Amino acid sequence: MAKKYDLKLHVFTNPRGIEENIGPFSHGSRVHTQVIFALAMAASTLALELLLTPKFGLPAMIWSTNVSYLCFVLLPIILFFPRLLRTLTPSSKPVVVKAPFSQPAMAARFD
Numbered sequence: 001m002a003k004k005y006d007l008k009l010h011v012f013t014n015p016r017g018i019e020e021n022i023g024p025f026s027h028g029s030r031v032h033t034q035v036i037f038a039l040a041m042a043a044s045t046l047a048l049e050l051l052l053t054p055k056f057g058l059p060a061m062i063w064s065t066n067v068s069y070l071c072f073v074l075l076p077i078i079l080f081f082p083r084l085l086r087t088l089t090p091s092s093k094p095v096v097v098k099a100p101f102s103q104p105a106m107a108a109r110f111d
Contacts, residue, residue, distance in 0.1 A: 033076075041072040 048064030056063075 037072050037076065041068050044068040044071070 045065050045068040048068060049061050052060035052064055
């Protein structure tokens with residue numbers, strides 16, 4: 001088929017990623033967590049739509065999507081944000097920001 005329509009297939013790879021055996025499912029828990037929450041949100045949306053649409057009609061479909069989205073956005077915030085705040089510790093050292101120039105900037109006087 002490729003010869004018939006004169007199509008060419010280009011495959012691009014990341015050699016460093018292949019050398020270090022990096023894959024989307026083997027590295028990073030964020031991807032896994034996002035996939036699980038997305039699937040759970042889709043399942044809850046479908047369940048709410050199947051339960052509420054016969055009684056309330058089309059608005060139930062819209063509201064069930066919004067309700068499940070808000071639940072699955074707020075749930076990670078409620079569960080993980082306090083843990084994030086506990087890991088942050090105040091620094092005892094003062095923050096000093098140095099200017100990138102060795103001389104102070106010239107001030108202009110308007111008399």
